[in-house]
Amino acid sequence: MLKVASRCNLACDYCYVYAGPDQTWRSQPTVMSPPIVEATARRIGEHARAHGLSRVRVGLHGGEPLLAGPAPLENVITSVHAAMPRGTQADLTVQTNGVLLDERFLTLFARHRVRVGISLDGGRQANDRHRVRADGRSSFADVTRALSLLATERYRPLFAGILCAIDLANDPLGTYRALASYCPPTLDFLLPHANWSQPPPRTRDPGDAPYADWLIPIFDEWYKAPTSSARIRLFDETLQLMLGGNSAIEAIGGGPTAFAVVQTDGEIEAVDSLKSAYHGAPSTGTSVLTHSFDEARQHPVFTGLQSGRDALCATCTSCPVVAVCGGGQYAHRYRAGHGFGHPSVYCADLSRLIGHIAGRVYSDLRRPEAGSR
Amino acid sequence: MTLERIRQLCDPSADLDPDGLANRPALRRALLRIRRETAQGEETFAGFNDCIF
Numbered sequence: 001m002l003k004v005a006s007r008c009n010l011a012c013d014y015c016y017v018y019a020g021p022d023q024t025w026r027s028q029p030t031v032m033s034p035p036i037v038e039a040t041a042r043r044i045g046e047h048a049r050a051h052g053l054s055r056v057r058v059g060l061h062g063g064e065p066l067l068a069g070p071a072p073l074e075n076v077i078t079s080v081h082a083a084m085p086r087g088t089q090a091d092l093t094v095q096t097n098g099v100l101l102d103e104r105f106l107t108l109f110a111r112h113r114v115r116v117g118i119s120l121d122g123g124r125q126a127n128d129r130h131r132v133r134a135d136g137r138s139s140f141a142d143v144t145r146a147l148s149l150l151a152t153e154r155y156r157p158l159f160a161g162i163l164c165a166i167d168l169a170n171d172p173l174g175t176y177r178a179l180a181s182y183c184p185p186t187l188d189f190l191l192p193h194a195n196w197s198q199p200p201p202r203t204r205d206p207g208d209a210p211y212a213d214w215l216i217p218i219f220d221e222w223y224k225a226p227t228s229s230a231r232i233r234l235f236d237e238t239l240q241l242m243l244g245g246n247s248a249i250e251a252i253g254g255g256p257t258a259f260a261v262v263q264t265d266g267e268i269e270a271v272d273s274l275k276s277a278y279h280g281a282p283s284t285g286t287s288v289l290t291h292s293f294d295e296a297r298q299h300p301v302f303t304g305l306q307s308g309r310d311a312l313c314a315t316c317t318s319c320p321v322v323a324v325c326g327g328g329q330y331a332h333r334y335r336a337g338h339g340f341g342h343p344s345v346y347c348a349d350l351s352r353l354i355g356h357i358a359g360r361v362y363s364d365l366r367r368p369e370a371g372s373r
Numbered sequence: 374m375t376l377e378r379i380r381q382l383c384d385p386s387a388d389l390d391p392d393g394l395a396n397r398p399a400l401r402r403a404l405l406r407i408r409r410e411t412a413q414g415e416e417t418f419a420g421f422n423d424c425i426f
Binding site: 061093160225229236239245250253256271308362 | 375378379380382383397398399400402403404406407410417418419420421422423424425426
């Protein structure tokens with residue numbers, strides 16, 4: 001995950017990069033310089049060669065990655081492709097707030113087959129609850145203009161999907177339908193980054209699982225749909241785990257992570273959702289200028305993330321739901337002074353959601369008409 | 374029964390048709406993905422959550 005720009009043109013009040021306890025962005029260069037780009041590309045190629053990888057996924061991330069500008073972004077893209085050893089394919093995606101996404105960028109991304117993910121929290125009212133500019137102005141019109149460009153025949157193949165951060169104040173089905181109206185191939189609903197020391201909003205009722213209650217109506221509408229609509233990543237991965245497969249995302253399943261973040265100054269970090277835990281949480285003190293990714297991953301923060309289910313606490317390992325939830329997202333297990341050896345702060349929500357999905361799926365699998373010839 | 378049925382549906386060598394689950398596209402997609410991954414012996418790692426791939 002390449003942090004090609006370390007600043008943002010929005011001021012979302014829930015942002016784990018700028019509004020959380022980690023403030024390392026303040027000392028980062030605003031964009032990744034050409035020497036850092038070259039060193040990063042070389043390290044990715046070195047890693048692919050060392051491990052015989054046939055495919056590498058590279059995400060262009062920020063901050064807002066489009067703030068880097070078209071020419072510097074093209075340099076990142078071409079440098080990564082050029083550094084790949086023979087037989088390794090680099091798949092690139094950019095995750096943007098969409099505000100700056102125009103024909104210039106889309107032409108560039110089309111030329112290099114870079115797929116585009118958009119961050120949007122629903123309709124105008126839902127989105128503008130958090131995703132506004134520093135002066136409070138809405139970002140909605142600019143993002144929907146970008147989405148209408150992505151809907152055109154020329155750019156549609158680039159559209160990777162939409163990420164939506166959940167806000168309980170928004171109507172779940174209204175949010176889902178608003179996002180689905182842009183016909184994204186994939187949608188995902190993200191639990192707001194939170195932990196036991198900075199918990200998400202909820203009541204004091206121990207049986208309270210408001211995020212599950214928010215997601216369940218969406219699951220039901222999505223699951224009952226007679227034709228294949230947008231893939232909802234969280235639900236797809238939950239179904240996958242429930243049927244004995246693996247999850248491809250860190251939010252669920254507890255699989256070992258296999259990615260690193262490179263900051264604009266070249267520092268190699270672990271997943272940056274850890275920034276929501278404490279200042280410097282993802283830091284490793286390694287850099288693409290001096291370390292390979294294999295050297296960086298010897299750092300204890302990577303060891304924990306790559307331990308997968310071995311890193312789980314006793315409460316989780318003795319729980320029947322762990323086969324699916326995997327303890328939830330690593331950053332959500334944190335408690336100040338005690339580290340990450342806890343269930344997710346969303347444990348009750350994950351448990352209720354998984355139980356609901358399991359009920360629906362298993363009853364379908366029992367149907368006599370569902371399956372064999 | 375359910376576990377046995379899941380194993381049958383996910384077994385890439387089984388002569389079963391997950392398309393029979395026509396009224397549940399999401400379920401069919403998951404089953405087909407597992408059969409494909411099982412057949413190819415793919416190892417899956419957890420990817421970055423704050424980016425949509």
